Amino acid sequence: MSQQKTSRIPEFYKKTLEERLNIVAEYAGLTQEEVALLKNFGNLDPKIADSMIENVIGAMSYPFAVAVNFLINGKDYLVPMVIEEASVVAAASNAARVMRRDGGIKSIATQPVMIGQIQVLGVKDPWHKRMIILEHKDEIIQKANEVDPVLVKFGGGAKDVEARVVEGPRGPMIIVHLLVDVRDAMGANAVNTMAEKVAPMIERLTGGRVLLRIISNLADRRLVRSWVKVYKEDIGGEEVVDAIVDAWAFAAADPYRAATHNKGIMNGVIAVALATAQDHRAIEAGAHAYAARTGRYVPLSTWEKDQDGNLVGTLEMPMAVGIIGGATKVHPIAKVALKILGVKTATELAEVMGAVGLAQNFAALRALATEGIQKGHMRLHARNLAIMAGATGDLIDKVVEIMVSENKISFAYAQELVNKLSKEGKA
Ligand SMILES: CC(C)(COP(=O)([O-])OP(=O)([O-])OC[C@H]1O[C@@H](n2cnc3c(N)ncnc32)[C@H](O)[C@@H]1OP(=O)([O-])[O-])[C@@H](O)C(=O)NCCC(=O)NCCSC(=O)C[C@@](C)(O)CC(=O)[O-]
Numbered sequence: 001m002s003q004q005k006t007s008r009i010p011e012f013y014k015k016t017l018e019e020r021l022n023i024v025a026e027y028a029g030l031t032q033e034e035v036a037l038l039k040n041f042g043n044l045d046p047k048i049a050d051s052m053i054e055n056v057i058g059a060m061s062y063p064f065a066v067a068v069n070f071l072i073n074g075k076d077y078l079v080p081m082v083i084e085e086a087s088v089v090a091a092a093s094n095a096a097r098v099m100r101r102d103g104g105i106k107s108i109a110t111q112p113v114m115i116g117q118i119q120v121l122g123v124k125d126p127w128h129k130r131m132i133i134l135e136h137k138d139e140i141i142q143k144a145n146e147v148d149p150v151l152v153k154f155g156g157g158a159k160d161v162e163a164r165v166v167e168g169p170r171g172p173m174i175i176v177h178l179l180v181d182v183r184d185a186m187g188a189n190a191v192n193t194m195a196e197k198v199a200p201m202i203e204r205l206t207g208g209r210v211l212l213r214i215i216s217n218l219a220d221r222r223l224v225r226s227w228v229k230v231y232k233e234d235i236g237g238e239e240v241v242d243a244i245v246d247a248w249a250f251a252a253a254d255p256y257r258a259a260t261h262n263k264g265i266m267n268g269v270i271a272v273a274l275a276t277a278q279d280h281r282a283i284e285a286g287a288h289a290y291a292a293r294t295g296r297y298v299p300l301s302t303w304e305k306d307q308d309g310n311l312v313g314t315l316e317m318p319m320a321v322g323i324i325g326g327a328t329k330v331h332p333i334a335k336v337a338l339k340i341l342g343v344k345t346a347t348e349l350a351e352v353m354g355a356v357g358l359a360q361n362f363a364a365l366r367a368l369a370t371e372g373i374q375k376g377h378m379r380l381h382a383r384n385l386a387i388m389a390g391a392t393g394d395l396i397d398k399v400v401e402i403m404v405s406e407n408k409i410s411f412a413y414a415q416e417l418v419n420k421l422s423k424e425g426k427a
């Protein structure tokens, strides 16, 4: 009788990488080639990979690209991007090309202030205790700063305390916000450590019970604001400007469209985040929570026509990124990405990422509002399909050419063409 496979594997994490891989290979019936693929760590040292996350059995590579043409705050940038989707890098470069006038895209980030939340339960007089917390603000800040002298030395650290009474489904809670300037870090570890440190003091002050002590990813004190003017003659005239503004108006009015509009922005933001090994989940969470902060989900950008008929765009969103800490200084390629970018501070990185998000949004809207997204996007995607269908060498371009010229871009057609052209080649 064959034994049922089980995913319950006690102390899997204590085994060596090799042992874990063998277990998985046997479990999933992996071939030797598949095992060899997983074992190919590429530019990541297996020891580093094994220390970054748990239960590691291999590594996976993504393409690393560079978007060109970016001029931000008068400075040129080559922008590293890691992404699995065709046409994003081309679109970013395409947009940046028409955003180089007047010093390029403007982008300013606020101070890198993150919020640590402390949830206080079981307080009978929460409004009164809120005042007591605020009365002791300076002591709370001092206590928080004791845990991170390095951050304080660099001009960061806890700067302010806020307190709210929040009505929840299980009654009122006091929610304390510790505002921490995290300088060049993303800041979650730094802020969480501080929130845990001050919790006993908050309990003493309120007589309540502290439950959660954790950073908020709605980083609305750490915003990037980017804006740009695109001259009408550079993008096909006022008709195109109007079409882009109309496309934005659709997103401003309809959350179904706003989600896709913002996805277009995140195409750029997350690609840079991946290249520089940021916590991209934190950035995504912050972006969408910010887009919904009024209770209605809206686009993170605006597009208008100015008095001269030119297109002006703005973007405002949280941007919690670091160049110290997290994986940024652990992953060797993230270090190379930061070197290519040439950013000196986390604030500068945030400014670049805001500008890339705005440019990416423009590229998609322009394509959508003129020729449609499929023409440019599918032309580039057609290469993926041709390769997936087994095309190699010159055959890739031949298959792409036929699919594009016949406007018939699908995996099935790619397969049909590969089969047909390969047979013809052999004949
Ligand atoms: C695809 C393009 C750029 C073609 O655009 P085009 O005008 O046909 O290209 P072109 O041949 O005239 O070249 C213009 C520039 O584009 C760049 N470029 C051009 N081709 C390449 C290439 N192969 N590789 C790298 N860069 C390329 C390059 O910078 C080039 O300048 P040059 O170097 O020649 O001076 C254009 O159609 C475009 O910007 N499309 C938008 C594509 C897009 O947004 N893709 C994202 C995926 S769709 C999505 O996920 C989001 C979405 C759309 O749903 C969001 C939303 O709904 O809002």
Ligand SMILES: NC(=O)C1=CN([C@@H]2O[C@H](COP(=O)(O)OP(=O)(O)OC[C@H]3O[C@@H](n4cnc5c(N)ncnc54)[C@H](OP(=O)(O)O)[C@@H]3O)[C@@H](O)[C@H]2O)C=CC1
Pocket: 148, 149, 150, 151, 154, 156, 182, 183, 184, 185, 186, 187, 188, 189, 190, 191, 192, 215, 217, 279, 282, 322, 324, 325, 326, 327
């Ligand atoms: N909800 C979320 O978003 C959560 C995210 N995380 C994770 O937290 C990690 C990020 O935390 P983060 O605090 O950035 O990482 P680190 O703790 O690795 O780095 C921050 C620390 O680096 C030191 N440091 C040295 N130089 C500087 C400088 N110039 N500016 C700022 N700090 C400096 C500081 O002190 P010192 O030298 O004393 O350490 C600081 O506390 C990510 O891996 C993220 O995924 C974790 C929990 C929740």
